[in-house]
Amino acid sequence: MENQDALLVLARARLPDALFRHLLAAHAEPAAALAAARHGAGLPLACREALARPCPRRLDADRAWLDKPGRRLLAWNSPDYPALLRRTPWPPALLFLHGDPSLLWHPQVALVGSRRPSPAGRQRAHDFAANLAGAGWAVTSGLAEGIDAAAHAGALAVGGRTLAVVGTGLDQAYPPGHAALMARIAAEGLVLGEHPPGTPAIASHFPSRNRVVAGLSLATVVLEAALRSGALISARLAAEAGREVFALPGSVDNPVARGCHRLIREGATLVESPDQVIEALEPLAASLADDLRSALGAADTAARDAPGQPAGRSAGGQPGDSANHKRLWSALGHDPTPLDELVRRTGLTVAELSSMLLVMELDGRVVADNGRFARHP
CATH class of the missing domain: 3.40.50.450 (Rossmann fold)
Structure with missing residues:
Protein backbone atom coordinates (compact mmCIF):
# COMPACT_ATOMS: atom_id res chain seq x y z
CA MET A 1 0.00 0.00 0.00
CA GLU A 2 2.89 2.36 0.77
CA ASN A 3 4.23 2.04 -2.76
CA GLN A 4 0.80 2.43 -4.36
CA ASP A 5 0.20 5.56 -2.31
CA ALA A 6 3.61 6.88 -3.36
CA LEU A 7 2.72 6.42 -7.03
CA LEU A 8 -0.60 8.18 -6.52
CA VAL A 9 1.09 11.14 -4.82
CA LEU A 10 3.65 11.34 -7.62
CA ALA A 11 0.87 11.17 -10.21
CA ARG A 12 -1.02 14.02 -8.54
CA ALA A 13 2.13 16.18 -8.44
CA ARG A 14 2.15 16.46 -12.26
CA LEU A 15 5.90 15.91 -12.55
CA PRO A 16 7.48 16.20 -15.98
CA ASP A 17 7.33 12.72 -17.52
CA ALA A 18 11.10 12.44 -18.06
CA LEU A 19 11.76 13.28 -14.40
CA PHE A 20 9.05 10.88 -13.22
CA ARG A 21 10.56 8.05 -15.27
CA HIS A 22 14.05 8.88 -13.99
CA LEU A 23 12.88 8.74 -10.38
CA LEU A 24 11.22 5.37 -10.89
CA ALA A 25 14.25 3.96 -12.70
CA ALA A 26 16.72 5.24 -10.11
CA HIS A 27 14.98 3.84 -7.03
CA ALA A 28 13.98 0.29 -6.23
CA GLU A 29 10.65 1.28 -4.66
CA PRO A 30 8.14 4.05 -5.48
CA ALA A 31 8.28 5.18 -1.84
CA ALA A 32 12.00 5.88 -2.27
CA ALA A 33 11.29 7.72 -5.52
CA LEU A 34 8.76 9.90 -3.69
CA ALA A 35 11.24 10.68 -0.92
CA ALA A 36 13.84 11.68 -3.51
CA ALA A 37 11.33 13.87 -5.34
CA ARG A 38 10.48 15.68 -2.10
CA HIS A 39 14.14 16.57 -1.63
CA GLY A 40 14.67 17.57 -5.25
CA ALA A 41 15.34 21.12 -6.29
CA GLY A 42 14.11 23.06 -9.28
CA LEU A 43 10.54 21.78 -9.33
CA PRO A 44 7.68 24.24 -9.83
CA LEU A 45 6.04 25.42 -6.61
CA ALA A 46 2.79 23.56 -7.35
CA CYS A 47 4.70 20.26 -7.75
CA ARG A 48 6.63 20.78 -4.50
CA GLU A 49 3.44 21.53 -2.56
CA ALA A 50 1.63 18.50 -3.99
CA LEU A 51 4.56 16.25 -3.02
CA ALA A 52 4.98 17.70 0.46
CA ARG A 53 1.28 17.94 1.39
CA PRO A 54 -0.83 15.49 -0.63
CA CYS A 55 -4.56 15.97 -0.29
CA PRO A 56 -5.96 13.21 1.99
CA ARG A 57 -9.40 13.40 0.35
CA ARG A 58 -7.96 12.85 -3.13
CA LEU A 59 -5.69 10.07 -1.93
CA ASP A 60 -8.65 8.28 -0.34
CA ALA A 61 -10.68 8.70 -3.54
CA ASP A 62 -7.83 7.32 -5.66
CA ARG A 63 -7.45 4.32 -3.35
CA ALA A 64 -11.20 3.68 -3.49
CA TRP A 65 -11.13 3.74 -7.30
CA LEU A 66 -8.20 1.30 -7.47
CA ASP A 67 -9.75 -1.06 -4.91
CA LYS A 68 -12.60 -1.97 -7.24
CA PRO A 69 -12.26 -5.11 -9.43
CA GLY A 70 -10.45 -4.85 -12.73
CA ARG A 71 -8.53 -1.67 -11.87
CA ARG A 72 -4.81 -1.29 -11.64
CA LEU A 73 -1.95 1.22 -11.59
CA LEU A 74 1.06 0.32 -13.73
CA ALA A 75 4.41 2.08 -13.36
CA TRP A 76 6.93 2.55 -16.15
CA ASN A 77 9.53 0.37 -14.40
CA SER A 78 7.12 -2.53 -13.84
CA PRO A 79 7.84 -5.76 -15.74
CA ASP A 80 4.17 -5.69 -16.79
CA TYR A 81 4.54 -2.36 -18.61
CA PRO A 82 3.95 -2.95 -22.35
CA ALA A 83 7.24 -3.38 -24.17
CA LEU A 84 6.19 -1.62 -27.37
CA LEU A 85 5.15 1.52 -25.49
CA ARG A 86 8.30 1.45 -23.39
CA ARG A 87 10.41 1.51 -26.58
CA THR A 88 8.94 4.83 -27.74
CA PRO A 89 10.71 8.14 -27.09
CA TRP A 90 7.91 9.26 -24.75
CA PRO A 91 6.39 6.48 -22.61
CA PRO A 92 4.07 7.67 -19.84
CA ALA A 93 5.49 7.15 -16.37
CA LEU A 94 2.18 5.69 -15.13
CA LEU A 95 -0.83 3.99 -16.65
CA PHE A 96 -4.22 3.63 -14.97
CA LEU A 97 -5.99 0.49 -16.21
CA HIS A 98 -9.59 -0.72 -16.14
CA GLY A 99 -10.27 -4.06 -17.77
CA ASP A 100 -8.08 -6.85 -19.09
CA LEU A 281 1.61 -6.68 -40.59
CA GLU A 282 1.72 -10.47 -40.44
CA PRO A 283 5.56 -10.58 -40.55
CA LEU A 284 5.70 -8.02 -37.71
CA ALA A 285 3.24 -10.02 -35.62
CA ALA A 286 5.25 -13.18 -36.20
CA SER A 287 8.42 -11.36 -35.20
CA LEU A 288 6.76 -10.06 -32.05
CA ALA A 289 5.62 -13.57 -31.11
CA ASP A 290 9.16 -14.86 -31.67
CA ASP A 291 10.54 -12.09 -29.48
CA LEU A 292 8.11 -13.05 -26.73
CA ARG A 293 9.08 -16.71 -26.98
CA SER A 294 12.76 -15.84 -26.84
CA ALA A 295 12.45 -13.34 -24.00
CA LEU A 296 10.32 -15.49 -21.74
CA GLY A 297 11.55 -18.95 -22.66
CA ALA A 298 7.97 -19.87 -23.44
CA ALA A 299 9.01 -22.57 -25.86
CA ASP A 300 11.67 -25.20 -25.67
CA THR A 301 14.50 -24.24 -28.02
CA ALA A 302 14.99 -27.69 -29.43
CA ALA A 303 11.29 -28.13 -30.09
CA ARG A 304 11.05 -24.72 -31.73
CA ASP A 305 13.94 -25.47 -34.05
CA ALA A 306 12.82 -28.99 -34.91
CA PRO A 307 11.60 -29.26 -38.53
CA GLY A 308 7.82 -29.40 -38.77
CA GLN A 309 7.19 -28.46 -35.14
CA PRO A 310 4.99 -25.40 -34.53
CA ALA A 311 6.69 -22.82 -32.32
CA GLY A 312 5.77 -23.12 -28.66
CA ARG A 313 5.15 -26.88 -28.65
CA SER A 314 7.32 -29.78 -27.69
CA ALA A 315 7.83 -32.72 -30.01
CA GLY A 316 4.94 -34.44 -28.25
CA GLY A 317 2.55 -31.71 -29.34
CA GLN A 318 2.35 -30.08 -25.92
CA PRO A 319 3.36 -26.55 -24.99
CA GLY A 320 7.06 -25.79 -24.58
CA ASP A 321 8.99 -27.33 -21.72
CA SER A 322 10.22 -24.29 -19.79
CA ALA A 323 9.39 -24.29 -16.08
CA ASN A 324 7.19 -21.18 -16.39
CA HIS A 325 5.32 -22.64 -19.34
CA LYS A 326 4.64 -25.87 -17.45
CA ARG A 327 3.46 -23.86 -14.44
CA LEU A 328 1.01 -21.93 -16.61
CA TRP A 329 -0.24 -25.05 -18.41
CA SER A 330 -0.90 -26.73 -15.05
CA ALA A 331 -2.81 -23.66 -13.86
CA LEU A 332 -5.06 -23.66 -16.92
CA GLY A 333 -8.17 -25.81 -17.00
CA HIS A 334 -11.10 -26.26 -19.35
CA ASP A 335 -13.13 -23.66 -17.45
CA PRO A 336 -12.30 -20.06 -18.43
CA THR A 337 -10.02 -18.50 -15.81
CA PRO A 338 -9.35 -14.74 -15.39
CA LEU A 339 -5.82 -13.44 -15.63
CA ASP A 340 -5.71 -12.34 -11.98
CA GLU A 341 -6.44 -15.90 -10.89
CA LEU A 342 -3.66 -17.22 -13.14
CA VAL A 343 -1.28 -14.70 -11.55
CA ARG A 344 -2.27 -16.08 -8.13
CA ARG A 345 -1.93 -19.71 -9.18
CA THR A 346 1.42 -19.38 -10.93
CA GLY A 347 3.20 -16.54 -9.14
CA LEU A 348 4.13 -15.08 -12.55
CA THR A 349 3.66 -11.46 -13.63
CA VAL A 350 0.92 -10.23 -15.93
CA ALA A 351 3.52 -9.53 -18.63
CA GLU A 352 4.94 -13.05 -18.46
CA LEU A 353 1.51 -14.67 -18.49
CA SER A 354 0.16 -12.41 -21.25
CA SER A 355 3.08 -13.21 -23.51
CA MET A 356 2.90 -16.95 -22.93
CA LEU A 357 -0.87 -16.99 -23.34
CA LEU A 358 -0.54 -15.12 -26.62
CA VAL A 359 1.96 -17.70 -27.93
CA MET A 360 -0.26 -20.56 -26.78
CA GLU A 361 -3.28 -18.94 -28.40
CA LEU A 362 -1.39 -18.49 -31.68
CA ASP A 363 -0.46 -22.16 -31.48
CA GLY A 364 -4.07 -23.18 -30.96
CA ARG A 365 -3.52 -24.51 -27.44
CA VAL A 366 -5.53 -21.86 -25.57
CA VAL A 367 -8.80 -20.03 -26.18
CA ALA A 368 -9.48 -16.54 -24.82
CA ASP A 369 -12.87 -15.05 -24.06
CA ASN A 370 -13.28 -11.59 -22.50
CA GLY A 371 -10.06 -11.77 -20.50
CA ARG A 372 -10.55 -15.41 -19.41
CA PHE A 373 -8.38 -18.26 -20.65
CA ALA A 374 -8.86 -22.00 -20.97
CA ARG A 375 -7.22 -24.97 -22.64
CA HIS A 376 -8.47 -25.50 -26.16
CA PRO A 377 -11.10 -28.25 -26.09
Whole structure:
Protein backbone atom coordinates (compact mmCIF):
# COMPACT_ATOMS: atom_id res chain seq x y z
CA MET A 1 0.00 0.00 0.00
CA GLU A 2 2.89 2.36 0.77
CA ASN A 3 4.23 2.04 -2.76
CA GLN A 4 0.80 2.43 -4.36
CA ASP A 5 0.20 5.56 -2.31
CA ALA A 6 3.61 6.88 -3.36
CA LEU A 7 2.72 6.42 -7.03
CA LEU A 8 -0.60 8.18 -6.52
CA VAL A 9 1.09 11.14 -4.82
CA LEU A 10 3.65 11.34 -7.62
CA ALA A 11 0.87 11.17 -10.21
CA ARG A 12 -1.02 14.02 -8.54
CA ALA A 13 2.13 16.18 -8.44
CA ARG A 14 2.15 16.46 -12.26
CA LEU A 15 5.90 15.91 -12.55
CA PRO A 16 7.48 16.20 -15.98
CA ASP A 17 7.33 12.72 -17.52
CA ALA A 18 11.10 12.44 -18.06
CA LEU A 19 11.76 13.28 -14.40
CA PHE A 20 9.05 10.88 -13.22
CA ARG A 21 10.56 8.05 -15.27
CA HIS A 22 14.05 8.88 -13.99
CA LEU A 23 12.88 8.74 -10.38
CA LEU A 24 11.22 5.37 -10.89
CA ALA A 25 14.25 3.96 -12.70
CA ALA A 26 16.72 5.24 -10.11
CA HIS A 27 14.98 3.84 -7.03
CA ALA A 28 13.98 0.29 -6.23
CA GLU A 29 10.65 1.28 -4.66
CA PRO A 30 8.14 4.05 -5.48
CA ALA A 31 8.28 5.18 -1.84
CA ALA A 32 12.00 5.88 -2.27
CA ALA A 33 11.29 7.72 -5.52
CA LEU A 34 8.76 9.90 -3.69
CA ALA A 35 11.24 10.68 -0.92
CA ALA A 36 13.84 11.68 -3.51
CA ALA A 37 11.33 13.87 -5.34
CA ARG A 38 10.48 15.68 -2.10
CA HIS A 39 14.14 16.57 -1.63
CA GLY A 40 14.67 17.57 -5.25
CA ALA A 41 15.34 21.12 -6.29
CA GLY A 42 14.11 23.06 -9.28
CA LEU A 43 10.54 21.78 -9.33
CA PRO A 44 7.68 24.24 -9.83
CA LEU A 45 6.04 25.42 -6.61
CA ALA A 46 2.79 23.56 -7.35
CA CYS A 47 4.70 20.26 -7.75
CA ARG A 48 6.63 20.78 -4.50
CA GLU A 49 3.44 21.53 -2.56
CA ALA A 50 1.63 18.50 -3.99
CA LEU A 51 4.56 16.25 -3.02
CA ALA A 52 4.98 17.70 0.46
CA ARG A 53 1.28 17.94 1.39
CA PRO A 54 -0.83 15.49 -0.63
CA CYS A 55 -4.56 15.97 -0.29
CA PRO A 56 -5.96 13.21 1.99
CA ARG A 57 -9.40 13.40 0.35
CA ARG A 58 -7.96 12.85 -3.13
CA LEU A 59 -5.69 10.07 -1.93
CA ASP A 60 -8.65 8.28 -0.34
CA ALA A 61 -10.68 8.70 -3.54
CA ASP A 62 -7.83 7.32 -5.66
CA ARG A 63 -7.45 4.32 -3.35
CA ALA A 64 -11.20 3.68 -3.49
CA TRP A 65 -11.13 3.74 -7.30
CA LEU A 66 -8.20 1.30 -7.47
CA ASP A 67 -9.75 -1.06 -4.91
CA LYS A 68 -12.60 -1.97 -7.24
CA PRO A 69 -12.26 -5.11 -9.43
CA GLY A 70 -10.45 -4.85 -12.73
CA ARG A 71 -8.53 -1.67 -11.87
CA ARG A 72 -4.81 -1.29 -11.64
CA LEU A 73 -1.95 1.22 -11.59
CA LEU A 74 1.06 0.32 -13.73
CA ALA A 75 4.41 2.08 -13.36
CA TRP A 76 6.93 2.55 -16.15
CA ASN A 77 9.53 0.37 -14.40
CA SER A 78 7.12 -2.53 -13.84
CA PRO A 79 7.84 -5.76 -15.74
CA ASP A 80 4.17 -5.69 -16.79
CA TYR A 81 4.54 -2.36 -18.61
CA PRO A 82 3.95 -2.95 -22.35
CA ALA A 83 7.24 -3.38 -24.17
CA LEU A 84 6.19 -1.62 -27.37
CA LEU A 85 5.15 1.52 -25.49
CA ARG A 86 8.30 1.45 -23.39
CA ARG A 87 10.41 1.51 -26.58
CA THR A 88 8.94 4.83 -27.74
CA PRO A 89 10.71 8.14 -27.09
CA TRP A 90 7.91 9.26 -24.75
CA PRO A 91 6.39 6.48 -22.61
CA PRO A 92 4.07 7.67 -19.84
CA ALA A 93 5.49 7.15 -16.37
CA LEU A 94 2.18 5.69 -15.13
CA LEU A 95 -0.83 3.99 -16.65
CA PHE A 96 -4.22 3.63 -14.97
CA LEU A 97 -5.99 0.49 -16.21
CA HIS A 98 -9.59 -0.72 -16.14
CA GLY A 99 -10.27 -4.06 -17.77
CA ASP A 100 -8.08 -6.85 -19.09
CA PRO A 101 -4.38 -5.91 -18.67
CA SER A 102 -3.22 -8.79 -20.87
CA LEU A 103 -4.39 -6.79 -23.91
CA LEU A 104 -1.43 -4.44 -23.42
CA TRP A 105 0.73 -7.28 -24.72
CA HIS A 106 -1.52 -8.36 -27.58
CA PRO A 107 -0.62 -7.23 -31.15
CA GLN A 108 -2.57 -4.03 -31.77
CA VAL A 109 -3.55 -1.85 -34.71
CA ALA A 110 -4.58 1.75 -34.08
CA LEU A 111 -7.56 3.00 -36.07
CA VAL A 112 -7.89 6.79 -35.97
CA GLY A 113 -9.59 9.57 -37.87
CA SER A 114 -11.99 12.47 -37.90
CA ARG A 115 -14.47 13.22 -35.14
CA ARG A 116 -16.90 14.22 -37.89
CA PRO A 117 -16.43 11.62 -40.60
CA SER A 118 -18.57 11.07 -43.63
CA PRO A 119 -21.16 8.28 -43.32
CA ALA A 120 -18.98 6.14 -45.60
CA GLY A 121 -15.92 6.83 -43.42
CA ARG A 122 -17.77 5.83 -40.27
CA GLN A 123 -18.87 2.57 -41.91
CA ARG A 124 -15.33 1.86 -43.14
CA ALA A 125 -13.99 2.33 -39.60
CA HIS A 126 -16.55 -0.16 -38.27
CA ASP A 127 -15.80 -2.66 -41.03
CA PHE A 128 -12.01 -2.32 -40.76
CA ALA A 129 -12.19 -2.87 -37.00
CA ALA A 130 -14.49 -5.87 -37.34
CA ASN A 131 -12.20 -7.49 -39.90
CA LEU A 132 -9.02 -6.80 -37.94
CA ALA A 133 -10.54 -8.00 -34.67
CA GLY A 134 -11.96 -11.06 -36.42
CA ALA A 135 -8.45 -11.87 -37.66
CA GLY A 136 -7.14 -11.79 -34.09
CA TRP A 137 -5.78 -8.26 -33.85
CA ALA A 138 -6.64 -5.90 -31.02
CA VAL A 139 -8.08 -2.59 -32.21
CA THR A 140 -6.81 0.48 -30.35
CA SER A 141 -8.31 3.96 -30.52
CA GLY A 142 -9.11 7.02 -28.43
CA LEU A 143 -12.85 6.76 -27.59
CA ALA A 144 -13.52 10.04 -29.38
CA GLU A 145 -16.57 10.74 -31.51
CA GLY A 146 -16.62 9.60 -35.11
CA ILE A 147 -13.95 7.19 -36.36
CA ASP A 148 -12.73 6.18 -32.87
CA ALA A 149 -16.18 5.19 -31.61
CA ALA A 150 -16.98 3.33 -34.84
CA ALA A 151 -13.71 1.39 -34.57
CA HIS A 152 -14.37 0.31 -30.98
CA ALA A 153 -17.93 -0.66 -31.87
CA GLY A 154 -16.77 -2.69 -34.87
CA ALA A 155 -14.33 -4.72 -32.77
CA LEU A 156 -16.93 -5.34 -30.06
CA ALA A 157 -19.54 -6.36 -32.65
CA VAL A 158 -17.52 -9.48 -33.56
CA GLY A 159 -16.48 -10.30 -29.98
CA GLY A 160 -12.99 -8.98 -30.66
CA ARG A 161 -10.41 -7.19 -28.58
CA THR A 162 -10.34 -3.42 -28.26
CA LEU A 163 -8.42 -0.89 -26.14
CA ALA A 164 -9.55 2.68 -25.49
CA VAL A 165 -6.88 5.23 -24.53
CA VAL A 166 -8.50 8.22 -22.85
CA GLY A 167 -7.28 11.72 -22.10
CA THR A 168 -9.26 12.01 -18.84
CA GLY A 169 -9.40 10.11 -15.60
CA LEU A 170 -10.85 6.65 -16.13
CA ASP A 171 -13.92 7.61 -14.14
CA GLN A 172 -14.73 10.41 -16.59
CA ALA A 173 -16.32 9.50 -19.93
CA TYR A 174 -15.51 11.96 -22.70
CA PRO A 175 -17.55 12.73 -24.58
CA PRO A 176 -20.19 12.06 -21.90
CA GLY A 177 -22.36 10.29 -24.44
CA HIS A 178 -19.74 7.52 -24.66
CA ALA A 179 -20.18 6.44 -21.02
CA ALA A 180 -21.93 3.20 -22.03
CA LEU A 181 -19.33 2.44 -24.69
CA MET A 182 -16.52 3.10 -22.22
CA ALA A 183 -18.12 0.79 -19.65
CA ARG A 184 -18.52 -1.96 -22.24
CA ILE A 185 -14.89 -1.67 -23.31
CA ALA A 186 -13.79 -1.89 -19.66
CA ALA A 187 -15.91 -5.05 -19.28
CA GLU A 188 -14.83 -6.73 -22.53
CA GLY A 189 -11.50 -5.08 -23.35
CA LEU A 190 -9.32 -2.44 -21.69
CA VAL A 191 -9.62 1.28 -20.94
CA LEU A 192 -6.40 3.03 -20.01
CA GLY A 193 -4.92 6.47 -19.52
CA GLU A 194 -2.15 8.33 -17.71
CA HIS A 195 -4.32 10.69 -15.64
CA PRO A 196 -5.63 10.08 -12.10
CA PRO A 197 -9.34 9.60 -11.42
CA GLY A 198 -11.34 12.78 -11.52
CA THR A 199 -9.19 14.40 -14.21
CA PRO A 200 -11.60 16.25 -16.53
CA ALA A 201 -11.32 16.73 -20.29
CA ILE A 202 -8.47 19.19 -20.91
CA ALA A 203 -7.55 20.09 -24.48
CA SER A 204 -3.80 19.55 -24.02
CA HIS A 205 -4.32 15.98 -22.79
CA PHE A 206 -5.68 14.69 -26.08
CA PRO A 207 -2.59 15.14 -28.27
CA SER A 208 -0.55 13.46 -25.50
CA ARG A 209 -3.10 10.63 -25.39
CA ASN A 210 -2.38 10.06 -29.11
CA ARG A 211 1.22 9.11 -28.34
CA VAL A 212 -0.06 6.23 -26.21
CA VAL A 213 -2.43 5.06 -28.97
CA ALA A 214 0.45 5.09 -31.47
CA GLY A 215 3.01 3.67 -29.06
CA LEU A 216 0.97 0.61 -28.12
CA SER A 217 0.32 -0.35 -31.73
CA LEU A 218 2.37 -2.03 -34.42
CA ALA A 219 0.69 0.24 -36.95
CA THR A 220 -1.64 3.22 -37.18
CA VAL A 221 -4.36 3.35 -39.85
CA VAL A 222 -5.83 6.77 -40.66
CA LEU A 223 -9.28 6.25 -42.17
CA GLU A 224 -10.46 9.83 -42.67
CA ALA A 225 -8.77 13.02 -41.53
CA ALA A 226 -8.88 16.69 -42.35
CA LEU A 227 -5.67 18.63 -42.81
CA ARG A 228 -5.78 19.84 -39.19
CA SER A 229 -6.84 16.61 -37.57
CA GLY A 230 -5.58 15.04 -34.36
CA ALA A 231 -5.31 11.81 -36.34
CA LEU A 232 -2.36 13.32 -38.20
CA ILE A 233 -0.65 13.81 -34.84
CA SER A 234 -1.15 10.10 -34.15
CA ALA A 235 0.32 9.25 -37.55
CA ARG A 236 3.35 11.46 -36.98
CA LEU A 237 3.96 9.98 -33.54
CA ALA A 238 3.64 6.46 -34.94
CA ALA A 239 6.26 7.27 -37.58
CA GLU A 240 8.56 8.78 -34.93
CA ALA A 241 8.27 5.54 -32.95
CA GLY A 242 9.26 3.53 -36.02
CA ARG A 243 5.81 2.05 -36.59
CA GLU A 244 3.91 1.52 -39.81
CA VAL A 245 1.49 4.20 -40.99
CA PHE A 246 -1.37 3.41 -43.38
CA ALA A 247 -3.90 5.79 -44.90
CA LEU A 248 -7.08 5.32 -46.92
CA PRO A 249 -7.59 7.52 -49.97
CA GLY A 250 -10.90 9.26 -50.54
CA SER A 251 -12.65 11.64 -52.86
CA VAL A 252 -10.72 14.79 -53.74
CA ASP A 253 -13.93 16.66 -52.92
CA ASN A 254 -14.11 15.24 -49.39
CA PRO A 255 -12.44 17.64 -46.89
CA VAL A 256 -11.95 14.85 -44.34
CA ALA A 257 -9.93 12.84 -46.88
CA ARG A 258 -7.32 15.53 -47.51
CA GLY A 259 -5.29 14.63 -44.44
CA CYS A 260 -5.05 11.04 -45.69
CA HIS A 261 -3.92 12.26 -49.11
CA ARG A 262 -1.25 14.37 -47.44
CA LEU A 263 0.00 11.36 -45.46
CA ILE A 264 0.18 9.27 -48.63
CA ARG A 265 2.19 12.00 -50.37
CA GLU A 266 4.55 12.04 -47.39
CA GLY A 267 5.15 8.30 -47.50
CA ALA A 268 2.31 6.54 -45.68
CA THR A 269 1.24 3.26 -47.25
CA LEU A 270 -1.98 3.50 -49.24
CA VAL A 271 -4.46 0.78 -48.28
CA GLU A 272 -7.98 0.11 -49.49
CA SER A 273 -8.96 -2.91 -47.40
CA PRO A 274 -8.26 -4.45 -43.99
CA ASP A 275 -6.75 -7.49 -45.73
CA GLN A 276 -3.97 -5.27 -47.05
CA VAL A 277 -3.20 -4.10 -43.51
CA ILE A 278 -3.23 -7.67 -42.19
CA GLU A 279 -0.96 -8.88 -45.00
CA ALA A 280 1.53 -6.09 -44.35
CA LEU A 281 1.61 -6.68 -40.59
CA GLU A 282 1.72 -10.47 -40.44
CA PRO A 283 5.56 -10.58 -40.55
CA LEU A 284 5.70 -8.02 -37.71
CA ALA A 285 3.24 -10.02 -35.62
CA ALA A 286 5.25 -13.18 -36.20
CA SER A 287 8.42 -11.36 -35.20
CA LEU A 288 6.76 -10.06 -32.05
CA ALA A 289 5.62 -13.57 -31.11
CA ASP A 290 9.16 -14.86 -31.67
CA ASP A 291 10.54 -12.09 -29.48
CA LEU A 292 8.11 -13.05 -26.73
CA ARG A 293 9.08 -16.71 -26.98
CA SER A 294 12.76 -15.84 -26.84
CA ALA A 295 12.45 -13.34 -24.00
CA LEU A 296 10.32 -15.49 -21.74
CA GLY A 297 11.55 -18.95 -22.66
CA ALA A 298 7.97 -19.87 -23.44
CA ALA A 299 9.01 -22.57 -25.86
CA ASP A 300 11.67 -25.20 -25.67
CA THR A 301 14.50 -24.24 -28.02
CA ALA A 302 14.99 -27.69 -29.43
CA ALA A 303 11.29 -28.13 -30.09
CA ARG A 304 11.05 -24.72 -31.73
CA ASP A 305 13.94 -25.47 -34.05
CA ALA A 306 12.82 -28.99 -34.91
CA PRO A 307 11.60 -29.26 -38.53
CA GLY A 308 7.82 -29.40 -38.77
CA GLN A 309 7.19 -28.46 -35.14
CA PRO A 310 4.99 -25.40 -34.53
CA ALA A 311 6.69 -22.82 -32.32
CA GLY A 312 5.77 -23.12 -28.66
CA ARG A 313 5.15 -26.88 -28.65
CA SER A 314 7.32 -29.78 -27.69
CA ALA A 315 7.83 -32.72 -30.01
CA GLY A 316 4.94 -34.44 -28.25
CA GLY A 317 2.55 -31.71 -29.34
CA GLN A 318 2.35 -30.08 -25.92
CA PRO A 319 3.36 -26.55 -24.99
CA GLY A 320 7.06 -25.79 -24.58
CA ASP A 321 8.99 -27.33 -21.72
CA SER A 322 10.22 -24.29 -19.79
CA ALA A 323 9.39 -24.29 -16.08
CA ASN A 324 7.19 -21.18 -16.39
CA HIS A 325 5.32 -22.64 -19.34
CA LYS A 326 4.64 -25.87 -17.45
CA ARG A 327 3.46 -23.86 -14.44
CA LEU A 328 1.01 -21.93 -16.61
CA TRP A 329 -0.24 -25.05 -18.41
CA SER A 330 -0.90 -26.73 -15.05
CA ALA A 331 -2.81 -23.66 -13.86
CA LEU A 332 -5.06 -23.66 -16.92
CA GLY A 333 -8.17 -25.81 -17.00
CA HIS A 334 -11.10 -26.26 -19.35
CA ASP A 335 -13.13 -23.66 -17.45
CA PRO A 336 -12.30 -20.06 -18.43
CA THR A 337 -10.02 -18.50 -15.81
CA PRO A 338 -9.35 -14.74 -15.39
CA LEU A 339 -5.82 -13.44 -15.63
CA ASP A 340 -5.71 -12.34 -11.98
CA GLU A 341 -6.44 -15.90 -10.89
CA LEU A 342 -3.66 -17.22 -13.14
CA VAL A 343 -1.28 -14.70 -11.55
CA ARG A 344 -2.27 -16.08 -8.13
CA ARG A 345 -1.93 -19.71 -9.18
CA THR A 346 1.42 -19.38 -10.93
CA GLY A 347 3.20 -16.54 -9.14
CA LEU A 348 4.13 -15.08 -12.55
CA THR A 349 3.66 -11.46 -13.63
CA VAL A 350 0.92 -10.23 -15.93
CA ALA A 351 3.52 -9.53 -18.63
CA GLU A 352 4.94 -13.05 -18.46
CA LEU A 353 1.51 -14.67 -18.49
CA SER A 354 0.16 -12.41 -21.25
CA SER A 355 3.08 -13.21 -23.51
CA MET A 356 2.90 -16.95 -22.93
CA LEU A 357 -0.87 -16.99 -23.34
CA LEU A 358 -0.54 -15.12 -26.62
CA VAL A 359 1.96 -17.70 -27.93
CA MET A 360 -0.26 -20.56 -26.78
CA GLU A 361 -3.28 -18.94 -28.40
CA LEU A 362 -1.39 -18.49 -31.68
CA ASP A 363 -0.46 -22.16 -31.48
CA GLY A 364 -4.07 -23.18 -30.96
CA ARG A 365 -3.52 -24.51 -27.44
CA VAL A 366 -5.53 -21.86 -25.57
CA VAL A 367 -8.80 -20.03 -26.18
CA ALA A 368 -9.48 -16.54 -24.82
CA ASP A 369 -12.87 -15.05 -24.06
CA ASN A 370 -13.28 -11.59 -22.50
CA GLY A 371 -10.06 -11.77 -20.50
CA ARG A 372 -10.55 -15.41 -19.41
CA PHE A 373 -8.38 -18.26 -20.65
CA ALA A 374 -8.86 -22.00 -20.97
CA ARG A 375 -7.22 -24.97 -22.64
CA HIS A 376 -8.47 -25.50 -26.16
CA PRO A 377 -11.10 -28.25 -26.09
